[in-house]
Amino acid sequence: xxxxxxxxxxxxxxxxxxxxxxxxxxxxxxxxxxxxxxxxxxxxxxxxxxxxxxxxxxxxxxxxxxxxxxxxxxxxxxxxxxxxxxxxxxxxxxxxxxxxxxxxxxxxxxxxxxxxxxxxxxxxxxxxxxxxxxxxxxxxxxxxxxxxxxxxxxxxxxx
Numbered sequence: 001x002x003x004x005x006x007x008x009x010x011x012x013x014x015x016x017x018x019x020x021x022x023x024x025x026x027x028x029x030x031x032x033x034x035x036x037x038x039x040x041x042x043x044x045x046x047x048x049x050x051x052x053x054x055x056x057x058x059x060x061x062x063x064x065x066x067x068x069x070x071x072x073x074x075x076x077x078x079x080x081x082x083x084x085x086x087x088x089x090x091x092x093x094x095x096x097x098x099x100x101x102x103x104x105x106x107x108x109x110x111x112x113x114x115x116x117x118x119x120x121x122x123x124x125x126x127x128x129x130x131x132x133x134x135x136x137x138x139x140x141x142x143x144x145x146x147x148x149x150x151x152x153x154x155x156x157x158x159x
Contacts, residue, residue: 036121037065038113043106053104055079060099062113064121070128072116073098074109096131 042061050056057075064070075098084090099116101108116123129136 035119036117036124038110038117039063039065041110041113047104047106050104052078054102055082056104057098058104058109060109060113062124064117064124068121068125070121070124072113072124072127074101074104074112075099076101076103096134097127099127 040063042063043058044061045058047053047058050058054076055078057073057079060072060074062070062072073096077100080092080100084092099109099112101112113124116127
């Protein structure tokens with residue numbers, strides 16, 4: 001079966017492919033320096049005290065190589081279900097996000113934190129700041145970004 005595209009469809013496909021190539025290039029050219037090193041991870045509650053490592057949550061303190069100190073909550077998917085059951089609700093209320101891991105083991109938590117430390121620890125820092133003071137996130141800038149994305153999408157659809 002042969003599928004024929006009109007010029008507008010070909011332009012949309014070309015722009016979408018160009019965007020994918022640009023994103024791939026950016027990801028490829030990000031150097032190792034963008035990986036923030038985790039200097040220390042501290043568990044205020046010993047992991048050995050957790051009764052069910054697949055159904056619980058824990059606070060974790062992180063020190064980054066740039067001297068930033070961050071605390072995050074780490075939980076398991078089962079713990080989210082347990083929370084909803086206990087509170088008799090069908091969703092997790094809006095709140096700063098937790099780092100979600102399959103089980104609360106040192107290895108798994110450290111793997112997750114190392115992942116969140118990529119890109120100059122953007123996600124670790126964002127989660128922490130959002131939990132402390134959400135006003136540091138500029139909603140006006142977010143709205144401007146969303147408007148620009150809408151404009152670009154409309155432009156793509158109109159070509």
